[in-house]
Amino acid sequence: MSLLAILSTVLALLDQLPFCDSQEHVTKYHSTNFVPSLEDVQSIRDLISDRETQLASLNSEIFQVDNVMERLRAARTVLVKSRTHVEGSLRSHKTLVSAVRRLPAEIMGEIFIQCLPCEHYIRPRVEDCPLLLTRVCRSWRTIALSVPQLWCSLSVSLQKATGHSSSPYEAWLARAKSLPLSIGVIVDDNDALAGVMKRHQPMNWLRPYITRCRDLWVATTNGNPFCEVLQCTPSLERLQLTGCRLPNEGFVISDTATRLRTLCLRFVGQDVESLATLNPPWARLTDLTLTFSNLSGQSFLRVLQSCPLLERLSLS
CATH class of the missing domain: 3.80.10 (Leucine-rich repeat, LRR (right-handed beta-alpha superhelix))
Incomplete structure (x- = not known):
């Protein structure tokens, strides 16, 4: 059975739990000095027995839900790792067919020129163009070094x-x-x-x-x-x-x-x-x-x- 099916079963069982309200006739005596009669004592003891049974059932269900949640957390971790792998693969394959790979070197050079800083006299900084363009990949470095206008x-x-x-x-x-x-x-x-x-x-x-x-x-x-x-x-x-x-x-x-x-x-x-x-x-x-x-x-x-x-x- 899948984890989702197990979780659905547990939720269905929770909906069927008997939350008895038979204690209502003695609730009004809480926080009082009321002394129950023999008949009331028997009813209260029956109620205590019911509540103990319900508590044991709830503890059992909580234990099952905790197990299911633990398995779900483990399953989610695996799914997140799988998603990260798929996203990386998707990006890698998209770059293989991206338009920028098919642009001629001359057009790439013109784009690089538009990336130059607005400074009148460019200060050499590795985090700015044109030096930054030489650190992206081998192809970009070759193009950047061959465009005189960048230098x-x-x-x-x-x-x-x-x-x-x-x-x-x-x-x-x-x-x-x-x-x-x-x-x-x-x-x-x-x-x-x-x-x-x-x-x-x-x-x-x-x-x-x-x-x-x-x-x-x-x-x-x-x-x-x-x-x-x-x-x-x-x-x-x-x-x-x-x-x-x-x-x-x-x-x-x-x-x-x-x-x-x-x-x-x-x-x-x-x-x-x-x-x-x-x-x-x-x-x-x-x-x-x-x-x-x-x-x-x-x-x-x-x-x-x-x-x-x-x-x-x-x-x-």
């Missing part, structure tokens, strides 16, 4: 890119092949790091990629180590320089930056008059953002006069 944006921390530790950054940018690059260079100018930078010259490995930059951001409290960065930037269209102060000798942007149209300078520790130390192609700029500790009306007019093609200007 043409990078945020570089020079504190982590000194000496041999630059290899992951170089591998990242190498996957971009010949595409124009967007690179953000971040450095904290503390004394210890300055010594490390002087020994390892971190810009050496980065310089070839800077020449391919279409978009470059340099963030530092002291721009001196990066003056040489801007000497050869033929592909540069957008340049951001941020920090507390400009380098002592200023930034000289090479004449090779003929495509530069967007310039953002944020140096909150300096007066706007320090712009005189710069040599950007003012006449070609269409988008200019300036943030300095002090801006005067004359400086504003000089900027307007120097930038005849300017379409957007932000001063603060």
Whole structure:
């Protein structure tokens, strides 16, 4: 007999249990000093006998129900394990016939590009794209590594890119092949790091990629180590320089930056008059953002006069 049939039988037996109410004629004497007569004593003893019989029957039925429930719990455990196995098998077989397996690598590559973070300069993190895409399966890794658009944006921390530790950054940018690059260079100018930078010259490995930059951001409290960065930037269209102060000798942007149209300078520790130390192609700029500790009306007019093609200007 199945467990469900046993349970049904037990429930049917419970429905047939004789719950006798023959004690009703003495119930009113409970919690009183009533002394039953000989006739009442006999009736009460008959009732006690009935209740003892009923109690024994109930105990027997409860024991049977406990056994059935124990078997049902064991059966449920087995069924849950079987369901988990079937669900896993179902998912596995569904993936074999899923549409994503039949998509060409070119379309998968386009989908991967849409998964990139919204950051302008992508920070390498294994929990984010594109590195995350290389950890799903062998096929996805192959596709991701073959799509240059996934690797043409990078945020570089020079504190982590000194000496041999630059290899992951170089591998990242190498996957971009010949595409124009967007690179953000971040450095904290503390004394210890300055010594490390002087020994390892971190810009050496980065310089070839800077020449391919279409978009470059340099963030530092002291721009001196990066003056040489801007000497050869033929592909540069957008340049951001941020920090507390400009380098002592200023930034000289090479004449090779003929495509530069967007310039953002944020140096909150300096007066706007320090712009005189710069040599950007003012006449070609269409988008200019300036943030300095002090801006005067004359400086504003000089900027307007120097930038005849300017379409957007932000001063603060």
